[in-house]
Amino acid sequence: MDPAIELDGLERRYGERVALSGVTVSLPEGATLAVLGANGAGKTTLLRVLAALLRPHEGTARVLGAELPGERWKVPGKVGYLGHEPLLYRQLTGRENLHYQARLHGVDGSRVSEVLDAVGMKRRADEPLQDLSRGMVQRLAAARAVLHDPPLLLLDEPRANLDPAASELLESLIGRSSGRTRVLVTHDVEGALAESDLALGLKAGRQMFLGKVEPAAVRELYR
Amino acid sequence: MIGAAGAILRKDLRIELRAKESVPAMTLFTLTVYVLFHFGLDRDSLDGELAAGVLWVTLLLAAVIGVSRLFAAEREQGGIDALLLAPVDRTSLFLAKAAALYLFLAAVEVVAVPAFALLLLGPGLSGTMPELLLILALGNLGIAAVGALVAALAAETRARELIAPLLLLPLLVPVLIACAQATEPFLRQDQGPEDLARWLGLLTLYDVVFVLLSVAVFDYLLED
Numbered sequence: 001m002d003p004a005i006e007l008d009g010l011e012r013r014y015g016e017r018v019a020l021s022g023v024t025v026s027l028p029e030g031a032t033l034a035v036l037g038a039n040g041a042g043k044t045t046l047l048r049v050l051a052a053l054l055r056p057h058e059g060t061a062r063v064l065g066a067e068l069p070g071e072r073w074k075v076p077g078k079v080g081y082l083g084h085e086p087l088l089y090r091q092l093t094g095r096e097n098l099h100y101q102a103r104l105h106g107v108d109g110s111r112v113s114e115v116l117d118a119v120g121m122k123r124r125a126d127e128p129l130q131d132l133s134r135g136m137v138q139r140l141a142a143a144r145a146v147l148h149d150p151p152l153l154l155l156d157e158p159r160a161n162l163d164p165a166a167s168e169l170l171e172s173l174i175g176r177s178s179g180r181t182r183v184l185v186t187h188d189v190e191g192a193l194a195e196s197d198l199a200l201g202l203k204a205g206r207q208m209f210l211g212k213v214e215p216a217a218v219r220e221l222y223r
Numbered sequence: 224m225i226g227a228a229g230a231i232l233r234k235d236l237r238i239e240l241r242a243k244e245s246v247p248a249m250t251l252f253t254l255t256v257y258v259l260f261h262f263g264l265d266r267d268s269l270d271g272e273l274a275a276g277v278l279w280v281t282l283l284l285a286a287v288i289g290v291s292r293l294f295a296a297e298r299e300q301g302g303i304d305a306l307l308l309a310p311v312d313r314t315s316l317f318l319a320k321a322a323a324l325y326l327f328l329a330a331v332e333v334v335a336v337p338a339f340a341l342l343l344l345g346p347g348l349s350g351t352m353p354e355l356l357l358i359l360a361l362g363n364l365g366i367a368a369v370g371a372l373v374a375a376l377a378a379e380t381r382a383r384e385l386i387a388p389l390l391l392l393p394l395l396v397p398v399l400i401a402c403a404q405a406t407e408p409f410l411r412q413d414q415g416p417e418d419l420a421r422w423l424g425l426l427t428l429y430d431v432v433f434v435l436l437s438v439a440v441f442d443y444l445l446e447d
Contacts, residue, residue: 083304089300
């Protein structure tokens with residue numbers, strides 16, 4: 001079986017600044033990769049490259065069988081991206097936002113009620129996002145990310161602003177038990193190591209390690 | 224593509240109805256400028272070339288406000304990322320934004336044109352409505368096509384508030400000339416169509432060229 005993600009010597013720059021360099025990863029389908037590193041290490045850039053939102057500048061990148069950047073048109077619709085921004089409109093209600101996303105993804109409207117129920121937001125689904133707490137908006141963002149049932153989840157601090165109950169509620173959608181291939185960016189080192197099959201350590205855009213590591217080894221990334 | 228464009232357009236219109244940002248600002252701007260002309264020119268009424276110039280320059284400047292805000296929700300709330308993550312043709316975003324701007328302009332003109340007639344115009348507009356509506360429709364199409372393209376270009380730059388008018392206004396000079404020239408005979412005391420077909424032909428040609436050009440290049444504007 002082909003790996004879900006295969007990176008070899010991946011490099012990405014912003015102008016002269018190198019944001020990612022020499023990243024080499026092979027992630028099997030259904031596995032979870034934890035991406036660890038200090039602020040500015042290149043974690044979010046890596047997620048955006050994998051989501052085909054940014055082009056890789058050097059090396060090879062293959063995501064769900066699509067060679068990037070040449071075949072990046074194959075990626076949209078197959079990735080669930082949950083980043084720093086909810087990618088939802090604050091003037092619209094949760095239901096309106098999800099119906100809009102459903103139309104873009106060609107998903108049946110009945111799926112909207114399903115995911116609203118799954119994230120525990122059915123009761124508040126008809127209130128504009130600007131009236132909701134950040135935790136509630138994060139739940140709706142998770143609902144958006146899985147609305148089209150993507151095989152690959154790219155998660156950047158997915159539990160930010162969530163209380164323990166909400167975090168547990170989302171487990172079946174975006175957690176390990178979802179059965180999806182996941183790339184998880186987080187600063188919760190111990191939690192990430194516990195729920196991942198592989199850990200990738202980044203420091204100033206460079207790959208420091210890849211594999212099963214102990215929490216002590218990760219501390220080096222933050223010095 | 225049309226389905227996605229429809230979804231984006233409905234979303235934009237819903238946001239505008241809730242937030243009431245672009246259309247009220249454009250309308251208020253237009254009314255304010257007409258009032259300024261009313262007092263600044265110190266004349267009871269205008270007609271002919273001067274009236275046509277005042278009408279269209281004001282509408283174009285109001286369009287700048289709409290263009291500056293056209294991608295605001297996408298830029299501030301990650302709408303472009305959400306769209307790029309969905310399996311839709313990027314051209315649908317152009318079509319939706321151009322259609323939204325067209326409707327915003329039409330809504331402004333529903334108030335602005337009667338206000339212009341009331342505040343500044345000597346001869347009435349009652350007998351010239353079909354022709355004027357046709358000129359407005361074609362003018363709006365050109366402004367909407369170029370405006371959506373410029374808005375997308377400016378959206379990814381830091382100095383977007385400067386870049387939008389600096390790019391937009393020179394590109395709209397042919398629209399201004401054709402619309403003002405086509406309108407001018409209807410704003411004279413001795414009203415009558417004069418070279419109307421020629422100016423409408425020029426406007427149509429401009430609209431076709433810029434719609435096709437925008438569709439062709441819009442995909443590349445969203446590249447990182």
